[in-house]
Structures are given as structure tokens and as C-alpha cells.
Amino acid sequence: MSPDAKAIQTAEAAGQPWVQTLHEWVxxxxxxxxxxxxILYALVFLIIAGLxxxxxxxxxxxxxxxxxxxxxxxxxxxMHGTTMIFFVAIPVLFGFANYLVPLMIGARDMAFxxxxxxxFWLTALGGFLLYFSFVGxxxxxxxxxxxxxxxxxxxxxxxxxxxxxxxxxxxxxxxxVSGFGSIGTAINLIAxxxxxxxxxxxxxxMPLFAWLNLIMAGMVILAxxxxxxxxxxxxVDRYLGGHFFDTQAGGSATLWMHFFWIFGHPEVYVLVIxxxxxxxxxxxxxxxxxxxxxxxxxxxxxxxxxLSLSVWAHHMFTIGMNSYANSFFAITTFAVGIxxxxxxxxxxxxxxxxxxQFKTPMLFCIAFLFQFLIAGLTGIMLGAAPFNWQLxxxxxxxxxxxxxxxxxxxxxxFAAFYYWYPKITGRMFNETLGKLHFWLFLIGFHLxxxxxxxxxxxxxxxxxxxxxxxxxxDTLNFLVSIGAFVQGIATLVFVANLVVSYFKGAKAxxxxxxxxxxxxxxxxxxxxxxxxxxxxxxxxxxxxxxxHPEDPDxxxx
Amino acid sequence: MTNKHxxxxxxxxxxxxGIIVILTGVLLAARVCVAGPPGDHPIPSxxxxxxxxxxxxRHLSHFVLxxxxxxxxxxxxxxxxxxxxxxxxxxxxxREPAQVYGSTQIELAWTIIxxxxxxxxxLATARVIHAIQDAPKPAEAVEVTAIGHQFWWEFRYPKLGIxxxxxxxxxxxxxxxxxxxxxxxxxxxxxxxxxxxxLAGKTDLIPNxxxxxxxxxxxxxxxxxQCAQYCxxxxxxxxxxxxxxxxxxxxxxxxxxxxxxxQDEKEAAGRLVFERTACVNCHAINGTNGTxxxxxxxxxxxxxxxxxxxxxxxxxxxxxxxxxxxDAIKPGSLMPAMKLSDAEVDALVRxxxxxx
Numbered sequence: 001m002s003p004d005a006k007a008i009q010t011a012e013a014a015g016q017p018w019v020q021t022l023h024e025w026v027x028x029x030x031x032x033x034x035x036x037x038x039i040l041y042a043l044v045f046l047i048i049a050g051l052x053x054x055x056x057x058x059x060x061x062x063x064x065x066x067x068x069x070x071x072x073x074x075x076x077x078x079m080h081g082t083t084m085i086f087f088v089a090i091p092v093l094f095g096f097a098n099y100l101v102p103l104m105i106g107a108r109d110m111a112f113x114x115x116x117x118x119x120f121w122l123t124a125l126g127g128f129l130l131y132f133s134f135v136g137x138x139x140x141x142x143x144x145x146x147x148x149x150x151x152x153x154x155x156x157x158x159x160x161x162x163x164x165x166x167x168x169x170x171x172x173x174x175x176x177v178s179g180f181g182s183i184g185t186a187i188n189l190i191a192x193x194x195x196x197x198x199x200x201x202x203x204x205x206m207p208l209f210a211w212l213n214l215i216m217a218g219m220v221i222l223a224x225x226x227x228x229x230x231x232x233x234x235x236v237d238r239y240l241g242g243h244f245f246d247t248q249a250g251g252s253a254t255l256w257m258h259f260f261w262i263f264g265h266p267e268v269y270v271l272v273i274x275x276x277x278x279x280x281x282x283x284x285x286x287x288x289x290x291x292x293x294x295x296x297x298x299x300x301x302x303x304x305x306x307l308s309l310s311v312w313a314h315h316m317f318t319i320g321m322n323s324y325a326n327s328f329f330a331i332t333t334f335a336v337g338i339x340x341x342x343x344x345x346x347x348x349x350x351x352x353x354x355x356x357q358f359k360t361p362m363l364f365c366i367a368f369l370f371q372f373l374i375a376g377l378t379g380i381m382l383g384a385a386p387f388n389w390q391l392x393x394x395x396x397x398x399x400x401x402x403x404x405x406x407x408x409x410x411x412x413x414f415a416a417f418y419y420w421y422p423k424i425t426g427r428m429f430n431e432t433l434g435k436l437h438f439w440l441f442l443i444g445f446h447l448x449x450x451x452x453x454x455x456x457x458x459x460x461x462x463x464x465x466x467x468x469x470x471x472x473x474d475t476l477n478f479l480v481s482i483g484a485f486v487q488g489i490a491t492l493v494f495v496a497n498l499v500v501s502y503f504k505g506a507k508a509x510x511x512x513x514x515x516x517x518x519x520x521x522x523x524x525x526x527x528x529x530x531x532x533x534x535x536x537x538x539x540x541x542x543x544x545x546x547x548h549p550e551d552p553d554x555x556x557x
Numbered sequence: 558m559t560n561k562h563x564x565x566x567x568x569x570x571x572x573x574x575g576i577i578v579i580l581t582g583v584l585l586a587a588r589v590c591v592a593g594p595p596g597d598h599p600i601p602s603x604x605x606x607x608x609x610x611x612x613x614x615r616h617l618s619h620f621v622l623x624x625x626x627x628x629x630x631x632x633x634x635x636x637x638x639x640x641x642x643x644x645x646x647x648x649x650x651x652r653e654p655a656q657v658y659g660s661t662q663i664e665l666a667w668t669i670i671x672x673x674x675x676x677x678x679x680l681a682t683a684r685v686i687h688a689i690q691d692a693p694k695p696a697e698a699v700e701v702t703a704i705g706h707q708f709w710w711e712f713r714y715p716k717l718g719i720x721x722x723x724x725x726x727x728x729x730x731x732x733x734x735x736x737x738x739x740x741x742x743x744x745x746x747x748x749x750x751x752x753x754x755x756l757a758g759k760t761d762l763i764p765n766x767x768x769x770x771x772x773x774x775x776x777x778x779x780x781x782x783q784c785a786q787y788c789x790x791x792x793x794x795x796x797x798x799x800x801x802x803x804x805x806x807x808x809x810x811x812x813x814x815x816x817x818x819x820q821d822e823k824e825a826a827g828r829l830v831f832e833r834t835a836c837v838n839c840h841a842i843n844g845t846n847g848t849x850x851x852x853x854x855x856x857x858x859x860x861x862x863x864x865x866x867x868x869x870x871x872x873x874x875x876x877x878x879x880x881x882x883x884d885a886i887k888p889g890s891l892m893p894a895m896k897l898s899d900a901e902v903d904a905l906v907r908x909x910x911x912x913x
Contacts, residue, residue, distance in 0.1 A: 070790050070889050150787045156764060157747045157789060247764035253748060254766055287643070293659035318750060318786075319761045320742075320768035323690040327683045334675040334682075338668065344632065345667040346659075348639055355645040355654050366640055373632050377625040384621050384678065386614045386685045389758020390603040393750055393785040459601030459754040461785040464793035471781070472600040548653075556658060 029113035030528060031098050034120050036424065038095025041124060042088045043495070048131075049083035052076045054488060057481040063469040073465035074148040079130070081151030082171065085267070086178055087127040089409065093274040094123075094185050096416055097213045099424065101189060103519035103526060104207045106198025106535045111191035119184035126178025133170035147171040150463060152264070153234075155245030155256035160238055169238065172231045179228040186220035189213055198518075200537040205557070207517045207540065208291055211298050212277035215305045219270050222309060227263035230256065254319055261312035268404065269308040273301060275412035276343060279365050282419050283347050285515045286362035287354030290541060290553065293346045300339035300346075307336045317388040326385040333383030340376055344369065359513075360434035364415035367442055371407030378403065378453070396456025402449050406487075414441070414494065421498070422512045426524040427505030433497040440490035447483025451476050516541035598780050601754040607776045607801075608730075609737075610689045610757040617685045624678060689758075692771065699727060699738040705749030705762035705784070707891055708791035709853055709866040719814040720841075722853030723866045724798045728807040730773035736804070737773035750786035753799050759785045774801040783867075790889030796867025810860075818843040818856045819911045827908025830901045839892075842912065852892065858912045865890065877906050 025033060055076050059067045068076070098116065102109055110116045130146075137144025147167040149157045158168045193214045197206065234256075236242035243249040245256045284291045291297060313321065313329045321329075347369060356362065378400040382388050391397060414437070421429045455473045456462075467473055511520040521543055522531055539545055539553035598605070606612045703725070704711040710723050727738040742751055744762040751770060752759035760770040774780070784795035802810060831837065832846050839852035847855075858864075862871055868887045869875040878885055880902055883892040897905065 070793065074787075074790060074792075148790075154748055154787070157787075162747055162789065250765065252765065253763050288645075288653050290656055290658055292657065293664050296659065296664050318759050319763060320766065323686045326686050326690070327679075330682045330686070331675070331679045334678050338671045338675060341671045342664070342668055346664075348632075348635055349657075349659070349663065351639045351643055353654055353657060354643050355652075356640065356643050357645050366636075369636055370633070373629065373636070377629055380625050380678070381618070381621050384617060384682045384685075386610075386682065386689055386758060387618045387621055389760070390611075390614055390618075390754060393752070393759060457603055459603065459752070459782065461750075461752070461783060463787040464783075466793050468796070470599050472602070551656075553656075556656075 027117075029109075029117045031102050031110045031113065031116060032424075032526065032528075032530075034116050035095045035097075035099030037120055038091045038098060038123075041120075041127070042092035042095060045083050045087040045091075045127060046491075047495075049080050049088055050488060050491060052080040052083070053484060056080065057484040059465060060467075060477050061481045062478065063467050063474055065466060068465070070465040071145075071148065074150075074463070075146040077463055078148050078150055078171075079146050082130060082147070082174075083127075084405070085151065085271075086175060087123075087130065089271045089405070090178075090182055091123055092413060093216075093271060094182070096278070096413075096420070097189055097216075097274060098185070100420065100519060101192060101210055101213055102196065103522070103530055104517050105193065105196060105201055105210050106518050106531060106537065107192065107196035108530050108534070110188050111196055112188050115184050115188050119181040119188065122181030122184065123178045126174045126176075126181065129170055129177060130174035133167050137167040137170055138165045152257075152260050154260075155234075155251070155253045156247045158234060158238075158256075159246050159248070161248065169235070172234055176228055176231040176235075179224045179231070182220055182224050183228075186217040186224075189217040193217075198535050198537060204295070205537060205540050208280040208294065208297055209277040209517070212273050212280065212301055215301050216270055216273040216277075219266050219273070219305050219308070223263045223266035223270060226259050230259035230263075233259075254316070257316050257319065258312070261315040262309075264315060265312040266305075266308050268401075269304055271409050272404065273304070275368070275409040276301065278412045278416040278419070279347060279368055281517065282361050282365050282415050283350050285419075285513050286357045286359060286365070287351045288357075289350055289354040290516075290544075291346070292349030292352075294540065296342060297346055300342045303339040304336060304343075307332060307339070311336060314383055314385075314388070315392075317385045318392050330383055330385045334380060337376060337380055337383075344373060344376075359418075360429070360431060360438060361415040361419035363435070363438045364411045364418065367438070368408060368411040368415065371403060371411060371445075375400065375403035375408055391456060393461055394456035395460045395462055396453050398462045399449050399452035399456060402452070406445060407449060414438075417494075417498070419513070420519075421501070422508030423519055423524045423526070425502050425505070426508055427501055428508050428512060429501040429505060430497050433493055433500075437490050437493040437497060440493060441487055444483045444486030444488075444490055447486060448480050449483075451483070452480050455480075511543070514547075516543040518542055521546075598755055598778055601781045603754045606755055607780070608756040608772045608774045610770075610772065611755055613685050613688055614758055617681060620681050621678065624674060628674070694739050694771070695735060695737065697734070697736045698771075699736060701725065701727075701738055701740045703740045703742050703751060703762065705742070705744040705746075705751075705788070705795075706851070707746050707789050708784070708795040708887070710795070710797060711745075711850075711853065714811070717811050717815065719811060720854045721814060721857065721861070723796070723863065724800060724861050726800045726802055726807060726810050727772065727774060728804050729777050729801050730775060732775065735773050737771050739769065739771045742768040742770060747788045748786045749784045749788045749795070751782075751797070752785040753780050753782035753797060755780050756782075756799065761786050772799075774799075777801045777803055777806075791887055794866060794868040794887050794890075796863075798863065798867055813860060813913075814857055816857075818845070819913055820844060821908075821911040824904070824908040824911050827904035827906070830897065830905040831908065834895055834897070835893075836895070855909065855912060858909055860913060865892075873906065873910070876909060877902060880905060 028034060055068060059065050059073055133144055133146050135144050145167055147170065149163055149168055153171060156162060193210050233244040237244050237246050243251040245251045245253060247253050280291055280297065310332045311329060313325065314333045317326060382391055382397065382400060418429055418434055455476050458472045460467060460473050508524045510523055518535055521535065535542065539557050541553045545552035545554060604615060606615050700716055702713040702715060712721050712725050728736050730736045742760055742762040744764040749762040750759045751762060756772040756774055757770055760768050762768065778801055780799040780801065782797040784792055788795065828845065837847035837849055839849040841848050841850065841854045843856040863869065864871050864876060864879055865887050869879060880895065882894050883890050
């Protein structure tokens with residue numbers, strides 16, 4: 001143990017003043033603490049954006065409801081979408097990557113610890129700026145309001161003619177600032193994974209988690225950069241007399257759409273690939289088998305990353321592209337289904353012949369597989385351009401992408417929370433509460449998002465604050481809202497479990513799941529320096545080799 | 558024992574999901590089958606099409622649903638089988654299963670089969686894209702220019718010299734002698750989207766980016782739709798009504814629309830209110846000094862069944878309310894409350910009600 005670490009531990013034991021603790025957290029450059037900060041920050045915004053969703057669902061419970069005004073409703077869905085994508089999904093996934101990647105590759109920290117802290121605080125500032133619009137959006141004390149242009153902020157709705165005041169500017173600046181934070185973390189992850197692996201850990205022995213986060217980080221750089229550029233162009237339009245997107249002066253509304261979706265579609269994969277990473281670590285452990293087809297999994301993910309850069313205009317099938325362009329984006333969209341299907345089959349292959357343990361993390365992974373399958377299939381429907389002309393912009397699309405983001409990404413994320421909770425806190429979570437959370441959330445999720453497809457098919461467009469009675473949408477919307485409340489309750493159970501288990505949970509020990517990757521070889525929570533001596537590995541499952549010296553993986557790889 | 562209990566939950570999960578999927582299908586079918594009186598289409602379902610583009614899309618959608626449904630069944634069954642079959646049993650809880658790392662043959666199989674499926678899907682899709690998008694415009698086609706505004710629709714029939722709003726009239730199209738309607742789509746301000754689910758898929762109206770779409774309804778009646786691209790505060794009440802008329806009715810309607818505005822001297826007072834207030838900045842009435850184009854043309858206001866882009870029925874009370882306080886019907890609409898006296902409003906409404 002290094003003298004520094006000893007000093008820190010002694011200080012903690014002595015009960016240092018809270019100011020000192022706070023100072024340590026604010027100034028930390030430790031990847032684990034920054035990871036926890038990212039995760040807690042995202043949880044706070046998850047609650048906020050969840051409340052916004054609740055307001056949306058109360059308003060839509062019955063036709064011609066007047067729970068909120070159209071202005072408030074439009075702000076709510078704009079803030080819900082923006083917050084969930086930029087200030088919940090990205091930070092929480094970066095948080096897990098930050099915490100776990102160095103531990104999994106046997107490193108003592110990220111490659112650039114200070115850049116890491118800088119990136120986190122930029123992201124934090126972005127979220128603050130977005131919500132500051134509520135009070136400072138019009139430049140006067142307390143006079144302001146949240147942006148109401150939708151989370152795609154399509155031009156020319158964002159031009160000064162249609163969006164006076166500064167609410168759109170706060171949206172722009174929030175995304176610009178947090179975008180730099182994301183790029184910083186992506187560079188850091190790439191550098192860490194390329195150059196900080198422990199002895200023996202060749203690229204082909206890296207846990208899939210590290211591989212997938214490497215691919216995700218590469219995509220962040222490719223996807224966030226055009227978005228950041230577009231934000232600068234929008235600001236030039238609004239304040240410096242530019243005309244990029246200003247249609248009244250000959251600008252192009254479709255140019256913004258291209259910029260936004262060349263970010264927006266890869267972004268979906270930026271979010272879902274880390275979810276794949278969680279599932280790829282958790283399913284093998286609870287099936288008691290190594291991942292099936294490791295090289296194929298890496299290849300398929302790289303393939304998804306590559307293909308996802310060529311599908312963006314499937315968000316724009318209705319803007320009047322010619323039939324060749326529509327056909328091109330239809331086939332690239334279908335093609336993404338191939339590597340994605342391969343991944344599902346490989347997880348299936350991993351479970352095949354295993355001894356599956358239905359612990360809470362595994363339950364979430366299994367639900368993820370079912371739900372991601374459905375989300376992928378509705379994605380195929382949306383990829384068929386003519387079918388898309390009907391479904392696009394309707395509640396079918398809303399149901400589809402919530403199936404991806406909630407049914408896929410959030411379920412995988414819950415699995416990750418339960419799986420790594422013992423490592424991060426040193427305590428076991430409450431399994432009964434975990435199962436209760438799972439079943440409640442599952443019921444709420446299906447009630448909401450299965451039914452939500454139908455109003456879309458019956459002609460209900462998204463982003464409407466109210467709707468006409470008698471179109472067959474009433475009952476469905478009511479049930480969808482009930483499901484949303486059930487999900488809200490389930491989320492409270494989850495948060496309660498996190499908090500209670502932190503104080504009352506049983507001691508976890510180093511390796512509660514009998515797992516195989518390096519993070520389980522150190523204490524829970526890991527010391528500041530992660531590993532007392534840097535480990536050396538000979539296979540993809542170093543802890544399997546350690547536990548089964550008679551039959552090590554290194555013999556087969 | 559507890560272990561056994563837990564695994565049963567998994568079977569339940571599988572069953573519950575199955576039931577939900579089936580229920581969804583039944584509910585969907587039930588919804589689609591609920592039909593009002595003939596000629597009335599209250600539920601704008603995409604699976605109840607009455608025009609060639611919407612019908613081709615339904616055909617394609619059936620094909621895509623069949624393929625995705627099949628994939629779903631196969632993978633869903635496999636997953637359920639694996640979850641039930643390979644659960645840990647008490648007897649062998651402590652043993653590790655055989656460690657299998659992969660299989661090239663299996664990987665190849667589940668790569669090649671999806672590729673074949675993608676090729677088939679693509680061919681079917683490309684055919685329908687071409688059939689709808691590249692359809693030739695016959696000489697008999699009715700031409701309409703649709704312009705999206707915050708938050709209403711302007712319809713112009715350049716060949717017929719008609720200007721109207723929010724309620725589109727088109728002739729029914731006999732498949733033997735098609736008289737489709739071709740629409741040029743423009744926007745006056747932000748993005749909008751033209752969507753009548755039972756007639757065609759949606760096409761956006763984008764400023765500086767003219768688009769086109771077409772419909773050829775095979776059945777008369779009223780078809781409902783609404784703006785499908787978020788366009789601002791009152792996006793929700795930018796409703797769209799399409800009346801499909803018999804050729805005779807359509808011609809009669811067109812002739813009536815081509816007439817100049819009714820000049821009923823009894824209501825000159827109301828007309829004066831219109832001409833001497835800011836109404837004329839936004840609204841046009843043929844034969845008055847009102848030539849504004851920011852709001853709907855009112856020359857034949859009474860020929861329309863609704864006002865405020867379908868947000869209210871065109872009744873005496875609603876019309877009066879709409880003039881006095883637009884926010885009561887459509888908060889955030891761009892029509893200002895004109896602060897007229899009761900007498901002025903009464904005169905104005907009486908005048909507007911003569912505009913047949």
C-alpha cells in the first residue's frame with residue numbers, strides 16, 4: 001500500500017470534517033470517484049426527467065385534458081428528451097465505463113485523470129445550463145423558460161423569429177458544453193484501452209466490456225463532433241447574422257436535419273453498445289459459461305458501429321428525398337439488423353447448455369433480450385421506407401425508441417447497477433427488493449410501451465399536447481399512463497434499494513458472483529490504487545484460470 | 558425448492574409476454590374493425606386504407622409484419638426454451654457446465670440467413686418506394702397546392718382558381734378512370750407534415766424545400782388526419798379533414814367556391830367591422846379590402862364544417878367565441894383577441910354567416 005493511500009484511509013477512519021470530504025470529491029481525479037459522480041449525477045437527472053414524463057402522461061390520460069397548457073407540455077417533452085439522452089443516458093454509461101474499464105484491464109487509473117475530471121465537470125455544467133433556462137432564459141431575474149423546440153430542435157423553429165428569448169440558446173450551449181465533455185471522455189477511454197492494459201492482456205484477451213466501450217468511444221467522437229459543429233452554426237445564425245438554417249433568408253432546414261441525425265442515429269448505438277457491454281459480462285457469469293463466439297461479438301459490434309454511420313436519413317424518410325436515396329437508407333437500415341441479430345444469437349449461445357441463475361441482474365438481462373428483440377423488429381418495420389411514411393412521427397415511433405432505450409438500454413443498465421453494486425459499495429443489495437423492482441418495472445414497461453404502438457398505427461402523431469376524442473386513442477392512452485406510473489413506483493423501489501443497502505446491506509466480499517474478470521480480484525470497494533500489484537493475465541477470464549488451474553482458458557484460446 | 562420456484566417465474570414471464578402480444582393484436586384488430594356509418598371514417602387507422610399509396614403500404618406492411626413476426630416467433634421460442642431448459646437445478650448447482658467457446662459453422666448459419674432475409678425485405682421495399690414515389694401524374698389529375706402555416710392549412714387549386722383552408726375536397730377516383738389528386742407541399746413558416754393515414758403516408762412541408770404527394774381515394778366520405786411534424790405551440794390542433802366527393806359533388810363544390818363572396822347588404826355593418834379592424838391584415842374575403850394571407854381565406858367560410866383548423870365545429874357560438882377569445886379554443890394560436898364590443902362581434906358573426 002502506497003503511503004498516500006494509507007494517509008487517505010487513516011484520515012477517513014479518523015472521521016474527517018465533511019468539508020474535507022466534499023473537497024476531496026470535487027477535486028478528485030480518481031476514475032472510480034468520477035465514475036460514481038457521473039452515475040449519481042445521471043440518477044438525479046433520471047428522477048427529474050422521469051417527473052417530466054409523468055407530467056406528459058397525466059396530460060395525455062384523456063382527450064382535451066387541461067392539466068398543463070400547450071406551452072408547458074411542449075417544454076416538458078423537449079426537456080424530457082434532451083435530459084434523458086444527454087444528461088442521463090450518456091453520463092450514466094460514461095460513469096460505468098469510467099469506473100470499470102481501468103479495473104477490467106488491470107490499470108490503476110484512466111490515461112488522463114485530469115482530462116477525466118474536466119470532462120465530468122463540463123457535462124455537469126451542461127446539465128446545469130439547460131435547467132438554468134427555467135430561471136434565466138430571458139435574461140431577467142427569474143424570467144425564463146425551458147426550451148420548447150423538441151429535442152431535435154428542427155430548423156427553422158429555432159430561428160429567432162420562432163424562438164425568441166434565450167431558451168433555445170441555453171439548449172444549444174448545454175449541448176455544446178456537454179458535447180466537449182463527451183469527446184474528452186471518449187478520447188480518454190480510447191487512450192486508456194489502447195495503452196494501459198496490464199501485462200498479458202492483448203486486445204484479443206480484453207473483456208468484451210472494454211472492447212465495446214472502445215468502439216463506443218470511437219463513435220462518440222464521430223457522432224458528437226457534427227452535433228457540436230451544428231450548435232455553433234445555429235448560434236452564428238441566431239446572433240451573427242448567419243443563414244445556415246434560416247429558411248427565410250435562403251437557408252436550409254434539411255441541412256440541420258442531416259447534421260442532427262448524423263449525430264442522432266450513431267448516438268443510439270453509442271448508448272446501446274455499452275448496454276451490450278453490460279449484458280455481455282453478466283450473461284456469461286450467471287450462465288456459468290464463457291461468452292459464445294467472442295471474436296464474432298467484437299466483429300459484429302464493430303460492424304454495427306460502421307453501419308450505423310450510414311443510416312441517419314432513415315429518420316428523414318418523410319422529407320421528400322428521391323426514391324434512390326430512400327432505397328439506400330432502407331437497405332443500410334435493414335443491414336444493421338444482421339450484426340445485431342448475430343449478437344442476440346451469441347448471447348443465446350452463451351446461455352445454451354449453461355446453468356442459469358436467476359439473480360436480479362440476470363432477470364434484467366433476460367428481459368433485455370426479449371425486449372431488444374422486439375425493438376429490433378419494430379426497427380425493421382420502420383426501416384421499410386414506405387411503412388415508415390405511415391409510422392414515422394407517430395406514437396409507433398415513440399413506442400419503438402422507448403423500447404430500445406427503456407426496454408433495452410435501461411434494463412441492461414439496471415442489470416449493471418445490481419451486478420456491480422457490491423463492487424462499488426462493498427455491500428450486497430436487497431435481493432427481494434431487487435426482484436420486486438424487476439417485476440413492477442416489467443409490468444409497467446409492457447403496459448406502457450406495448451400499448452403505445454397502437455395509437456400510432458391509428459394515426460396519433462407524437463408531440464401533441466392533447467387529442468380529439470373518438471379516434472380510438474382514449475383508452476389506450478389511459479392505460480399507457482397507468483403503466484408509466486407503475487414504472488415510476490418501481491424506480492422508487494430501485495432508489496430505495498440503493499440507499500438502504502448502502503447502509504444495511506451484507507458485506508459483499510471481493511467476488512460475490514464467482515465471476516471471472518479482473519475487477520473481482522480486488523477488494524470491494526477497490527482501493528484508490530485498484531491493484532496492490534499490477535496483475536498479469538493469460539486469457540480472457542483471468543479469474544477462471546485462477547480458480548481452475550487444472551483447466552485454464554489459456555489452453556483453448 | 559426456492560430455486561425451482563424462481564424458475565417458474567421465468568415461464569410466467571414468457572407466458573405473460575405472449576399474452577400481451579396476442580392481446581395487442583386482438584385489440585388492434587378490434588379497433589380497426591369498429592366502423593362508423595358508411596362514408597364516415599372516425600378512426601384514421603393505417604390498416605384501413607382507401608387510396609392506392611396507403612393500400613400499397615398496407616401490402617408491404619403485411620409482408621414485413623409476416624417476416625418480422627416469424628423471426629419473433631423463432632427467436633422468442635428459442636429464448637424461452639433456453640431460459641426454462643438451462644436453468645440451474647438444485648442437483649448440479651455446484652458443478653460448472655461444459656465450457657463452450659463458440660462454433661464457426663453456427664456463426665456462419667446465423668449470419669447468412671439474416672443476410673438473405675435482408676435482401677428479400679429490401680427488394681419488396683424498393684418496389685413499393687418506386688411505385689409510390691415515381692408514379693406518373695395523369696392528365697386528369699386534380700392539382701392542389703398545400704401550404705402549411707402555424708397552425709392551419711392553406712389549400713389552393715391553381716387550375717380551378719380556388720383558395721380554401723383546412724378542409725380539402727378531392728374527387729373520388731375510379732380505378733378504371735383514375736382522377737388522382739396531386740399535392741404540391743410548401744411551408745410558410747416552420748416544418749409541418751401532411752398525413753391522412755387512410756389515404757397516404759406522410760410527407761413533410763418544409764420551407765424552401767417543395768415536396769409532392771398524391772392520393773386517389775376509392776371511397777367517398779370524410780377522412781381525418783393532422784399535422785405530423787412538430788411545428789410550434791398549437792401543433793396538436795392543426796387538424797386536417799379531407800372530404801372525398803363524387804365527381805358531381807366535387808364539381809358543384811368547386812363551382813360554389815369559384816363564386817365571389819356573398820354581398821348581403823343587410824349585414825353591411827358586420828362587413829364594416831371586418832374591413833375597419835386588423836382582421837384584414839391576415840384574412841381575405843373576396844370583394845372586400847381584406848387580402849391578408851397570414852390566416853385562412855374567409856370568402857366561403859360557411860362552406861366549411863369546422864373553424865380553427867378543425868379545433869371547433871363551425872357553429873354560431875363557437876365562431877363568436879373564436880373571434881372574442883381564440884385562446885379559449887386554441888391557446889397559443891396566432892389569431893389575436895380583437896377586443897371588439899359585443900355589438901361589433903354580433904354584427905361580424907352575422908356577416909360571416911352569410912359567406913356561404
